[in-house]
Amino acid sequence: MHGSQEVPSGYTYGRTPRSPVSLEELRQLETAASFADLDRDALAKAGRILAPQAEALVDAWRARIAAQPHLVKWFLGPDGKPDEDYKAKVKARFVRWVKDLCERPFDQDWLDYQHEIGLRHTPAKKNLTDQAHTPPLVPLRFLLVFTAEIILVPRRYLLAAAPDEADRLHAAWTKAVLLTIALWSEPYAREGLW
């Protein structure tokens, strides 16, 4: 399914260390997010609409980031300018994340890779994958508030392509995004508080 697509640099899906979160815990999180079988179907349908727009979505999010010094600073190199090589590599993986979120089963590989993405936002692994020299962190507070943009920006595409089902598809998208963000937050949390 993904074999015909170009593999982004640093995209190690299926080849990452094991997440500390168990599949049983993941199922609890799905239930707590009210992500049910119907949402799985809705998410797949949302993916058929959003996957062709994934680069446009990331461009829209990137434009919002670029306009805010407190967001863009986490992409700057030691010279104070945006690290374009790092940005391009992260972007390609970000585009793939949109597709993966809609298309991949939430299985062990998926779980492991969400943890890897989380680590890559923290000092544990930011910059490591791309051998970059940007600040070693995307702060948790910005990850969480920017989730509003991640949730809301795709709505226009769902409305345009499937107006009668947009709410159902968008609800599934909202739940899936919060599920993945919750998994990304694990490396940020104090011992025992996650």
Next chain:
Amino acid sequence: MHGSQEVPSGYTYGRTPRSPVSLEELRQLETAASFADLDRDALAKAGRILAPQAEALVDAWRARIAAQPHLVKWFLGPDGKPDEDYKAKVKARFVRWVKDLCERPFDQDWLDYQHEIGLRHTPAKKNLTDQAHTPPLVPLRFLLVFTAEIILVPRRYLLAAAPDEADRLHAAWTKAVLLTIALWSEPYAREGLW
């Protein structure tokens, strides 16, 4: 504006310690969530619809929690049964939170109280306000995934009361919820990672 309402037990709005987050940082978070002046107006309008339904909303969320052992366990007393006194007090404040989120300005008092709410989900202050003996934590992962329910459940009321504006009002609600959740997450984060 709130003077005529009964004050919930433990509701210390305007009388809490100072948040470690500055108003300048709060403004950055608002911008990162794309929360603009138009959203402030939309949130006020959403509040006029949601405030009368605030208890029904909390009842709906509570029913979801009650159905999931991994969520209800954080409300159990030492005897393994739900601590009804604690639940009732937290519920009254939860209802008020819905109203406050829509109606209060995002000023220093609001900022300080969001931090207080965050602390009351962690070992720093959970149980303290109500002298309860439930587990000392609501884990961050459940706080974040349950945000899907907090975002999505009110939509039906917005659609029923203002179908032509529901998207605009719901977007403002979504942004405001993520803003407050981000502020609640501060006590959970490792030093320097928030």
